[in-house]
Amino acid sequence: MLASITTNSFLMAFTFWIGWLAGIKSRGKYNPLYVLIAWLAMEYATNNFWLFSPWLNLGNALARNTGMIQWYEFTGVAGGTLWILTVNMLIASTLTRISEPRNTSLSIIRLTAISAVIAAPLILSLRLLNKQSTLPASGTTVILVQPNVDPYSEKFSTPFTVQLNSALTLVANAKTEEADWIIAPETTIDDPINLDSTHNNMYINKITCYLSGHMHSMLVIGATTSSGTGNRKFHNSALGISSQGIESVYHKSRLVPGIERPFGRSLKFMQRLFPYLGGTGAGFHGQTSRPVMKHHHTGISLAPVICFESAFPEHVASFVRNGADIIAVITNDGWWNGTYGYQQHLSFSCLRAIETRRPVVRAANTGVSAYIDHSGQIISTIPWWTEGTLLAEPRIPGKVTFFVRNGDLIGRSSATLMIFIAVLSFIAVPLRKRLEQKNTV
Numbered sequence: 086m087l088a089s090i091t092t093n094s095f096l097m098a099f100t101f102w103i104g105w106l107a108g109i110k111s112r113g114k115y116n117p118l119y120v121l122i123a124w125l126a127m128e129y130a131t132n133n134f135w136l137f138s139p140w141l142n143l144g145n146a147l148a149r150n151t152g153m154i155q156w157y158e159f160t161g162v163a164g165g166t167l168w169i170l171t172v173n174m175l176i177a178s179t180l181t182r183i184s185e186p187r188n189t190s191l192s193i194i195r196l197t198a199i200s201a202v203i204a205a206p207l208i209l210s211l212r213l214l215n216k217q218s219t220l221p222a223s224g225t226t227v228i229l230v231q232p233n234v235d236p237y238s239e240k241f242s243t244p245f246t247v248q249l250n251s252a253l254t255l256v257a258n259a260k261t262e263e264a265d266w267i268i269a270p271e272t273t274i275d276d277p278i279n280l281d282s283t284h285n286n287m288y289i290n291k292i293t294c295y296l297s298g299h300m301h302s303m304l305v306i307g308a309t310t311s312s313g314t315g316n317r318k319f320h321n322s323a324l325g326i327s328s329q330g331i332e333s334v335y336h337k338s339r340l341v342p343g344i345e346r347p348f349g350r351s352l353k354f355m356q357r358l359f360p361y362l363g364g365t366g367a368g369f370h371g372q373t374s375r376p377v378m379k380h381h382h383t384g385i386s387l388a389p390v391i392c393f394e395s396a397f398p399e400h401v402a403s404f405v406r407n408g409a410d411i412i413a414v415i416t417n418d419g420w421w422n423g424t425y426g427y428q429q430h431l432s433f434s435c436l437r438a439i440e441t442r443r444p445v446v447r448a449a450n451t452g453v454s455a456y457i458d459h460s461g462q463i464i465s466t467i468p469w470w471t472e473g474t475l476l477a478e479p480r481i482p483g484k485v486t487f488f489v490r491n492g493d494l495i496g497r498s499s500a501t502l503m504i505f506i507a508v509l510s511f512i513a514v515p516l517r518k519r520l521e522q523k524n525t526v
Contacts (some may be wrong), residue, residue, distance in 0.1 A: 092470065093131075093141045100127040103165045104190055107510040111348045117174045119506055121167075127501035128166055128495030132397055136342055139396050140429075143169050148432035151461035155213035156206055157439045158486040160397045163495035175199045206296045207340035220480035225385050225411070227446045227479060228264040230255055233472040245276045249288060252306075253295050259474040263301050265383055270450040271307035271392050271415045277319060280312045283331055290481040292299040296328040303327050303380050305389060318370040321345060323389035323415060326379040338392040339370030339400055345369045345393075352455045375403040385410050385481070388443075391418040395433045398440055403488045405441045410481045412437060413446045419451035419470075422510070426452065427469065435461040 104123035108116030123190070125244040128144075131137040139145070154165055179195040232252045234240050240248075252269050274288050283289050288308070294332045296302055303325060321340075325333035340346035347368045374522025379385040388404030395401065395414045404412065414434050418427035431453050434445045438461045445457040452469040456477035467473045 092137065093355075096127060096137065096352075097150045098348075100124055103507075107506050109287055109515050111510040114417070118179070120384070120511075121170050122499050122502050122506060123175065124170060125163060125166060125496060125499035129493060129500045132399060133494065135340070135346065138342070138393075139398075141142070142437075144167060144294060144432065145429075146305075147435065148436050149431075151435050152214060153207055153210050154436075154461065155210040155217075155439060158442055158488055159187065159359050159468060159496055160214070160495055161402075161440050161488045161493050163499075164428060164435060165494050167495055168202075172199065172202055174310065175202060193494055207412065208476075213524075216461060220482060221478060222460075223410075223480060223481045224264070224384070225383060225481070226262065227260065227265040227268060227411070227413075227456075227477045228256055228259055229446055229448045229456070229467070229475040229477060230269045231265065231449060231467045231471070231475070232270065233451050233470060234419070236417060236450070237422065240275065240419075245274050246287065246291070249274060249291060253292075255472065255474050257295075259465060259476065261476050262298055264476070265302065265385065266387065266413070267302055267304045267447075268413050268415060268446055268448040269306040270306065270448045271323075271417045272307050272321065274308040275448075277309045277311045278324075280331075281314075289326065289331065292326050293328055293330055296326065301382055302327050303332070305387065305413055305415065307377060307391065307417075309384040310336070313367065317369075321369045323378075323391055323393060323413075325389070327381050329381075332381060333376065335378070335389040335391075336372045336388065337369065337394060339394040339397050340369055340371055340372070340509050341393050370402045375400075375407055377404055377407050377409045390414045390437075392418075395430070395437060397490050398488070401437045402441055405443055405485065407442065407487045409478055412441065412443050414445060414446070414447040415449075416449040418453075423470075427451075431455060431463075437461065442482045442486050444477075444481065444486055446477050492494055 100123050101120055104120030105115055108114060108119045112201045122173055128139065128142045131139045131142060138193060142162055147165045156239030175195065179192060179199065182192065197275055209463050230252050232248065232255065234248055252273055254269055257385050278286055278288060292304055292473060296304060305325050308322050308324050310320045311317045312320065320336040323335045324331055377388055379386045386408045388397045388401065388409035390401055390412055402414060418430055421427040434457055438445045438459055442459045445453045452467055452471065453468040454475055456475065456479065458464055458480065459482050465477065467475050467476060
């Protein structure tokens with residue numbers, strides 16, 4: 086986390102400097118609009134360049150106030166960033182001019198504009214929230230499993246067969262009607278499963294044996310897997326398993342820099358900044374497609390989102406474009422070891438629910454496991470660092486949001502504009518000045 090904060094702090098300072106310098110080069114003075122565009126372009130880069138993380142993007146700061154940001158279904162998190170920066174820049178501009186003589190009327194206009202910019206999104210959010218009327222029951226039931234295995238002292242010392250037995254025992258003791266979905270956390274099985282030969286795998290056999298007594302249920306479980314011949318590739322995977330065996334597989338594709346995706350030779354010096362949090366020395370391999378897991382009886386489709394991936398708005402939206410009815414986040418947040426990171430990680434799921442208007446079911450090894458409805462409200466949870474299960478009955482809207490259809494329009498537009506501004510400020514304008522000086526001489 087320290088490495089992420091340090092990297093992002095440098096990136097934010099550099100972005101502000103570039104925006105300021107672009108204004109000086111092209112217009113001879115500071116232009117807040119250039120800084121605004123540069124910042125939005127930077128946040129877009131953190132969502133799309135593997136070396137960076139969107140964890141600290143400004144729009145995420147509003148995740149605990151979901152009643153204020155229902156309009157994220159149109160803009161995504163970038164809309165929140167734009168709102169925060171616009172309000173702050175208007176306030177700063179007003180404060181620097183409010184003491185100027187004969188400027189009272191202009192100050193009143195500015196204060197009115199600030200009030201309108203603050204109020205308009207809030208009013209829109211309330212209207213959207215009121216429209217999120219109670220949906221009819223979907224009939225779908227989900228059991229979330231929270232095994233509460235300490236990743237520092239128990240995860241790699243307790244046999245994974247014992248850990249799997251404990252997770253299945255929790256489900257058996259839940260004393261609920263047979264659920265459609267059973268969701269277990271990321272890397273519940275951290276002993277690599279050979280995907281090229283699963284018929285004799287003891288973990289898969291144990292799961293299918295359990296499910297043979299629950300024919301209607303489908304288990305989604307996190308596991309380390311391997312594939313290929315010779316130089317085998319390892320994956321952080323989500324497996325969709327029925328009583329018949331593995332029905333679907335998804336490999337985590339947004340990999341944590343320095344932990345799941347090692348740095349290349351040119352950035353090898355950065356590796357020492359990152360702790361060992363499981364995985365393999367060679368790193369994991371992901372995939373480019375975003376397949377959904379379809380229930381073998383109900384036809385309801387689920388998006389398997391693994392840990393860090395829940396921080397990426399467009400990544401999650403791509404599953405919904407492919408037909409996901411429910412978003413399932415599987416994670417192991419025990420690595421946070423009591424810091425506030427696990428709470429922030431939970432809040433990202435609220436944002437993804439609003440952006441996609443899909444319910445989120447979240448299974449976390451040590452917590453917080455939760456059911457979040459399509460308006461981003463946390464309906465029920467299993468507390469942090471406790472063992473247990475949670476029954477959720479998610480209600481599923483049929484709508485596809487503007488953000489799901491179009492992605493991060495604000496970020497893409499800002500990135501495009503920033504390229505134009507950079508060319509104008511650092512190439513075109515200096516070149517024009519040189520030509521003018523040459524002609525003058």
